[in-house]
Amino acid sequence: MKCLVTGGNVRVLGKAAHSLSRIGDELYLEPMENGLSLRTVNASRSAFACFLFAPLFFQRYQAARPPQAQPPRCKVLMKSFLSVFRSLAALEKTVERCCIALSPESSRLVIQLHCKHGVTKTYNLAFQECESLQAIFDPAQCPHLLRAPARVLVEAVAPFSPALSEVTLGVSRGRRVVFRSYLEEDTDAAKAMMTEMSLSEEEFQQLRAQEGAAITFCLKEFRGLLSFAESANLPLNIHFDVPGRPAIFTIEDSLLDGHFVLATLSEPDLCSQEPCRPGQGAHSTAHLDDFASDDIDSYMIAVETTVCEGAMAAPRTPSPLSEEEEAEPNVVPGTPPLKKFRSLFFGSVLAPTEPPCEPNPVLAEDSEGEG
DSSP: OEEEEETTHHHHHHHHHHHHHTTOSEEEEEEETTEEEEEEEOTTSOEEEEEEEOGGGSSEEESSSSTTSOOOOEEEEHHHHHHHTOOHHHHHHHEEEEEEEEETTTTEEEEEEEEGGGOEEEEEEEOEEOOOBOOOOOGGGOSEEEEEEHHHHHHHHTTSOTTOOEEEEEEETTTEEEEEEOOOTTSOTTTOOOOEEEEOGGGOSEEEOOTTOEEEEEHHHHHHHHHHHHHTTOEEEEEEOSTTSOEEEEEEOSSEEEEEEEOOBOOHHHHTTSOOOTTOOGGGGGOTTOSTTOOHHHHHHHHHHHHTTTOOOOBOOOOSSOOOOOOOOOOOOOOOSSOSBOOSBOOOSBOOSSSOOOOOOSBOBOOOOOO
């Protein structure tokens, strides 16, 4: 793979890297015929982000050589990739073009910054070959949609403290969109600072949501996408469903697409109505913040037993990554097991010895290669 980025697009690429760094510690690069994909996922598998840069974004773009060869897929440390684009101001002022090349033979991602006055900076980043990281989601299946200029949303969340972890987005009486601080139940209300911002329907380019609809999600990741959308002067689409289902944030342009999929906080009363997983009593629904208490293995065994209708499989070492599935552009799948922020990624913990039965994860990730 080899591509050349010139002019202001170098800063756009760097800005995308900064947005992705708010989510994951590893960056997945996948050159495809329809563009270069940059993806990441956080450690808890509750947030996924992807930027797809179309071939027209580059001055020159070659996914694979020869054309019939399989394009290489790799992942690099986010910290290493971000070091190349650390100073966005310097990129804009000094860098004239950026050349990115994948060398599978040496397992190196080579990035060259051609600067003014004939200065060339070369970065050789070690990478690991891997399979494709892909989320399964369909924004069209979400009943609620908000679309607004990024500037409006940036101003809406600006008053919130940088230390605030989660924010609640909802539609209130009079079809006003409200952003409100979310605090844990055990937070001392006398010491906590509550912030609420209200926007009228006229501020939005599209508002398709019923009054009372609300979700709670992580503010840090949301700000990362907002920062990129504002710099690119693109409107942001927010697709969401009931609490506990993933919220999908998208930006679209002729040169690039961006998708952020974030887990949302489950409502305790909704969680209490769900069936308990094997080995757990009804009282376990009260401990929504205890990540360690979730019996993931038992849950996935129950899922596969149900889906495969009793097909037996020999237990193996659990893997945090799912096996490769056919990518059907599909519906936003069902709600995962109980968590404060429910994980979006659930892979198979059993490898069927018979022809495999497809599980129903919320997000699917192809298994990593050893390379």
